[in-house]
Amino acid sequence: MGWKIFFSFLFILIVIGLLGIYWFVPFREVEFQPRDVNTNFSISGGDNPEMQFYPNMRYPESMISYKIYNCPLKKKNDMEQAFYTLSNTTMLKFYPVNFNEEIAVTCESKERIEGGLFIAGEGGPTNITQTSLFNIITHGKILLIKESDCPRPNIAIHELLHALGFDHSDNPNNVLHNITNCDQTIGQDTINVIKKIYSTSSYSDLAIINASASIDGRYLNIEANLRNNGLARSSQSEMMIYADDNLAKNLTLDEMQFGYGLKITLKNIWVSNAKIQTVKIQINSHSEELNKENNQITLRIKD
Ligand SMILES: [Zn+2]
Structure with a gap:
């Protein structure tokens, strides 16, 4: 006892x-996200x-x-x-x-x-x-x-x-x-x-936990929370932001240990079209990941 x-x-x-x-x-603009959103991936049984x-x-x-x-x-x-x-x-x-x-x-x-x-x-x-x-x-x-x-x-x-x-x-x-x-x-x-x-491979798993976007004239604002939900440190990767399929911004993401999160806030990204309908955020990871489906999210602009 x-x-x-x-x-x-x-x-x-x-x-x-x-x-x-x-x-x-x-952490560097880090937010810990205990929430379990955006994933339909689980280890079987x-x-x-x-x-x-x-x-x-x-x-x-x-x-x-x-x-x-x-x-x-x-x-x-x-x-x-x-x-x-x-x-x-x-x-x-x-x-x-x-x-x-x-x-x-x-x-x-x-x-x-x-x-x-x-x-x-x-x-x-x-x-x-x-x-x-x-x-x-x-x-x-x-x-x-x-x-x-x-x-x-x-x-x-x-x-x-x-x-x-x-x-x-x-x-x-x-x-x-x-x-x-x-x-x-x-x-x-x-x-x-x-x-x-232990049958799940020791890969990283960068995931977009949630994201939001707004547009002000021709300027786009983005906020996104990322997290490494995997079993290994993620390698350096890129984050691409598309406004109606046109690349509006890309940035490099540093390596991230598992369990760590990152909050990204981008303001005043200039877009050529003021009437865009969708914003797609996508992470291009160069390492093997447990799940790639959670690496992108498509948002509709609210005004
Ligand atoms: Zn014991």
């Missing part, structure tokens, strides 16, 4: 932290509300980096064995790095008891970026307290699955059960969920 409370508390902190970042960090802390939690790529900090040999071996086991049973691959790791593993030698139970370890995502499709884990943590007495390092596997976003299982035979034993195995449902959420 102590666990659940700990994680609930941790996640509330993360959510508050993220909100704080979005509201207070001054990606609903696994009970198995993960949040739906569709994943790391940006299926290759996930880790670093093990100052652990005694046995725990280090347990952890490496856990990474190896998950690499063999799922489509995920784990690789060690010296810095900027996605999963940080630490160890503690003191035993800890909470609610009459020995705490074996802790694990979970510590940083999440929300997009319209995923809760993207950009950082996770594992703390190994107890060594495993089992042939399979079930404690390390359990904590690794937490770091991948998985919550406890009610099934005592599942390695994600909150009380560990040596006979527990990784549930097929867990493997299936991993397969499903």
Whole structure:
């Protein structure tokens, strides 16, 4: 039970932290758009509300980096064995790095008891970026307290699955059960969920969230909100504005990290025809995207 409370508390902190970042960090004319407009794209059957802390939690790529900090040999071996086991049973691959790791593993030698139970370890995502499709884990943590007495390092596997976003299982035979034993195995449902959420390629996805236009004589004003809803940083791209199919303006968009947004305000774009009917805004991205349908929008001028 102590666990659940700990994680609930941790996640509330993360959510508050993220909100704080979005509201207070001054991006370049950036507006965070939590809304989910203009998209009929979703990953098929990606609903696994009970198995993960949040739906569709994943790391940006299926290759996930880790670093093990100052652990005694046995725990280090347990952890490496856990990474190896998950690499063999799922489509995920784990690789060690010296810095900027996605999963940080630490160890503690003191035993800890909470609610009459020995705490074996802790694990979970510590940083999440929300997009319209995923809760993207950009950082996770594992703390190994107890060594495993089992042939399979079930404690390390359990904590690794937490770091991948998985919550406890009610099934005592599942390695994600909150009380560990040596006979527990990784549930097929867990493997299936991993397969499903990581089947989406790690591409960017620039999307026009909403846009408006007005015309004043021969001068056009445009406002548009863009967001990268993908799983990768978008490359530099162009934004084209057409007034009745004639190019009225184009501008270069910088690279954008996933989860980030940009508000673009353009004033006094001169157009040759004062009686234009439509304005089309289009993003030409040079990188692969999850969905290109949300890269353009056509507006009718209101006067
Ligand atoms: Zn647990």
